[in-house]
Amino acid sequence: MDLITQEKWDRAARSFDLMSANGPEKRWRPAKLSVFSRMRPDARILFLALGTGLDIETFPKGCNIAAIDISPKMIEAARERVAGYEGTLRAEVMDVHDMSFADNSFDQVFTSCTFCSVPRPVEGLKALYRVLKPGGELHMFEHTGSKIFPFNVMMTQMSRLASRFGPELDRDTVANVRAAGFEVTEVNHVFLDTVKTIHAVKPA
Amino acid sequence: MEKRLYFVLGDVLANIIVATVALAVSSTLLGGNLGMLPGMLIGMFVGMLIALILSMGVLAPLLGIMEIMMPCMLGGMIAGMLGGMWDLSAAQILQWGAATGLGTLVLIYIMNALLTGPQQLNR
Ligand SMILES: C[S@@+](CC[C@H](N)C(=O)[O-])C[C@H]1O[C@@H](n2cnc3c(N)ncnc32)[C@H](O)[C@@H]1O
Numbered sequence: 126m127d128l129i130t131q132e133k134w135d136r137a138a139r140s141f142d143l144m145s146a147n148g149p150e151k152r153w154r155p156a157k158l159s160v161f162s163r164m165r166p167d168a169r170i171l172f173l174a175l176g177t178g179l180d181i182e183t184f185p186k187g188c189n190i191a192a193i194d195i196s197p198k199m200i201e202a203a204r205e206r207v208a209g210y211e212g213t214l215r216a217e218v219m220d221v222h223d224m225s226f227a228d229n230s231f232d233q234v235f236t237s238c239t240f241c242s243v244p245r246p247v248e249g250l251k252a253l254y255r256v257l258k259p260g261g262e263l264h265m266f267e268h269t270g271s272k273i274f275p276f277n278v279m280m281t282q283m284s285r286l287a288s289r290f291g292p293e294l295d296r297d298t299v300a301n302v303r304a305a306g307f308e309v310t311e312v313n314h315v316f317l318d319t320v321k322t323i324h325a326v327k328p329a
Numbered sequence: 330m331e332k333r334l335y336f337v338l339g340d341v342l343a344n345i346i347v348a349t350v351a352l353a354v355s356s357t358l359l360g361g362n363l364g365m366l367p368g369m370l371i372g373m374f375v376g377m378l379i380a381l382i383l384s385m386g387v388l389a390p391l392l393g394i395m396e397i398m399m400p401c402m403l404g405g406m407i408a409g410m411l412g413g414m415w416d417l418s419a420a421q422i423l424q425w426g427a428a429t430g431l432g433t434l435v436l437i438y439i440m441n442a443l444l445t446g447p448q449q450l451n452r
Binding site for chain 1: 381390392396397444445
């Protein structure tokens with residue numbers, strides 16, 4: 126377990142809902158709904174990372190979901206939202222780099238604002254690749270760096286500050302998904318080129 | 330493109346406020362005292378710092394992170410540059426602040442309309 130990352134997010138858990146539950150969550154709700162509507166009731170689903178459970182309201186009912194997060198404080202804060210889900214939702218403290226799930230055990234993996242936060246993104250994505258069945262799907266809602274001037278410069282500079290308390294703002298997550306071995310099938314920009322949904326498959 | 334009234338009005342207000350405050354601070358602190366180029370460069374940093382504090386501290390929790398940070402930082406940067414170059418009166422600060430905030434927001438909305446949606450994949 127990466128204790129430095131765990132501590133960072135345990136600290137962030139205290140103010141996470143204050144910062145994210147209103148404006149950011151409402152702004153992103155339509156895009157999150159469109160990604161999570163792809164959850165299938167017949168699939169075994171891995172969700173990363175649970176945070177305080179803000180995403181749960183946008184999950185379709187009746188799915189079978191294992192949700193993980195590295196931060197026990199985040200999982201604790203999510204408890205009520207987890208209990209309110211109408212389906213099967215198990216929340217566990219787990220580092221994506223060190224998951225206890227067997228190889229090829231999930232049909233679908235979903236991520237939400239996670240790969241700005243996971244410290245070693247390509248390795249984290251490779252770990253998701255390992256637990257996904259061949260032909261399995263990866264669906265992501267992520268914010269990333271920009272390729273457009275002056276936003277790229279702004280994001281790189283701000284990332285230096287933001288990464289001390291929370292996420293990195295300048296990652297190329299689409300390239301990371303490819304580098305982990307996935308075949309990217311769809312990329313949709315939600316806001317400029319900095320908020321996007323990414324869909325990929327593990328080749329069969 | 331954002332069509333929800335709460336967010337559209339919020340974006341307009343947030344961008345006007347950030348640009349006006351950035352312009353006021355950099356014009357008061359620097360206001361043409363340093364010469365054109367240094368005033369512009371230092372003003373740019375002052376403007377960005379103010380935009381960062383206002384957008385992350387107050388506005389983002391109400392209106393969204395990226396959607397506030399990106400236009401406000403750009404507007405703050407431009408307003409800070411203008412304030413660093415010129416000593417402006419209060420009326421000019423209000424007029425130019427509003428114009429800079431609105432102008433950047435319109436630019437971001439246009440860019441957003443062009444950039445959002447499904448992307449061509451270069452496999
Ligand atoms: C920005 S939050 C997003 C939470 C939630 N999905 C949301 O959108 O509200 C990022 C989350 O990633 C988790 N995280 C960071 N590194 C991780 C890792 N290595 N393994 C599992 N979770 C991790 C953090 O604890 C945090 O809850």
